[in-house]
Amino acid sequence: MRILLLGGTTEASQMATCFAANDMDVVFSYAGRTTAPIAQPLPTRIGGFGGVDGLATYLKSQKITHVVDATHPFAAGMSRNAHAACTNAAVPLIRLERPAWQVGIGDNWTLLPDIEAIPRALPDAPSRIFLAIGKQQIGLFATQPQHHYLLRLVDQPAAALPLTDTKVVVARGPFDVAGDAALMRDHQITHVVAKNSGGQGAQAKLEAARMLGLPVLMAQRPVLPGDSIASTADEVMGWLGHEADRGV
Numbered sequence: 001m002r003i004l005l006l007g008g009t010t011e012a013s014q015m016a017t018c019f020a021a022n023d024m025d026v027v028f029s030y031a032g033r034t035t036a037p038i039a040q041p042l043p044t045r046i047g048g049f050g051g052v053d054g055l056a057t058y059l060k061s062q063k064i065t066h067v068v069d070a071t072h073p074f075a076a077g078m079s080r081n082a083h084a085a086c087t088n089a090a091v092p093l094i095r096l097e098r099p100a101w102q103v104g105i106g107d108n109w110t111l112l113p114d115i116e117a118i119p120r121a122l123p124d125a126p127s128r129i130f131l132a133i134g135k136q137q138i139g140l141f142a143t144q145p146q147h148h149y150l151l152r153l154v155d156q157p158a159a160a161l162p163l164t165d166t167k168v169v170v171a172r173g174p175f176d177v178a179g180d181a182a183l184m185r186d187h188q189i190t191h192v193v194a195k196n197s198g199g200q201g202a203q204a205k206l207e208a209a210r211m212l213g214l215p216v217l218m219a220q221r222p223v224l225p226g227d228s229i230a231s232t233a234d235e236v237m238g239w240l241g242h243e244a245d246r247g248v
């Protein structure tokens with residue numbers, strides 16, 4: 001059994017620790033989105049595969065027998081490519097995915113179908129927006145230049161940002177409620193923008209928003225293919241054991 005673990009999330013790091021503890025033959029894969037990703041206890045590759053065909057070629061050349069997709073719920077491109085490549089190559093695939101956040105008492109959420117729908121859901125009047133969605137999609141908000149944007153990014157931006165009135169905070173999660181509440185108060189935030197990532201790493205801003213009585217514009221997750229889904233590392237280990245029993 002030789003496993004490709006598609007990473008980039010807390011769950012992927014937990015899965016990596018489990019695989020390493022069991023001395024399993026695994027390659028960990030990062031997209032290469034950040035300058036200094038967290039080191040993993042497994043042999044690690046960094047960078048794209050070159051689409052579905054590139055991934056299929058990788059599976060064959062590396063003699064991968066199973067793929068665990070532990071990428072982020074919003075990493076739809078990778079998950080869709082993994083499903084297509086594994087289907088073509090008849091390599092078993094499972095997705096390790098954390099449950100979505102559910103709105104709770106005291107939350108003031110507006111649910112949007114995706115990130116693209118959020119800019120036009122913002123108020124017309126100039127406001128102070130906490131954009132905690134990374135850097136890849138902040139350009140969408142250029143259509144709403146009247147606002148001040150607080151951007152939390154993993155790395156200092158290398159190029160000019162597509163927004164004018166911004167304040168950048170460079171920080172890597174997981175975050176805590178007290179820190180996020182202080183950040184929002186210090187920057188007099190009026191609205192929080194988030195994607196329904198689930199998990200603990202990005203949840204603090206939602207609890208801080210509830211504490212401060214701030215509205216949250218929440219993007220729903222993309223729909224992903226595949227019917228083998230696990231929510232814990234143990235479930236993945238069980239699936240692999242079952243696969244091994246099947247002689248796969």
Ligand code: 3Y8
Nearest residue numbers: 008009010030031032033037038132133134135173197201
């Ligand atoms: C490169 C690997 C681990 C994984 C830690 C998790 C938790 C901390 C919270 C906020 C939200 C956001 C963002 C976030 C969190 C964890 C997890 C998570 C959100 C690293 C990492 C990589 C990335 C990529 C990065 C994205 C961006 C998203 C920032 C490493 C640190 C906003 C998602 O600047 C960029 O281009 C950043 C891009 C994709 C979302 C986006 O669309 O911009 N993650 N994040 C992975 C790779 O190269 O394959 O550098 O160590 C991983 C983590 N980020 O092992 O403990 O599991 O979610 N990551 C979101 O959830 O909204 C921050 O600020 O409140």
Ligand code: NAP
Nearest residue numbers: 007008029030031048049050051071072074075076077078
């Ligand atoms: P994406 O849009 O779904 O993927 C775009 C392309 O990036 C993929 O087609 C693939 O390139 C490459 N890629 C993505 N994940 C990869 C991986 N683990 N290993 C190798 N190549 C990968 O991905 P994304 O949303 O930019 O996320 C990139 C990474 O950040 C993922 O590992 C994800 O888990 C992590 N992350 C994302 C978010 C988020 O909000 N999107 C949050 C936290 C962490 P090729 O087509 O060339 O193969």
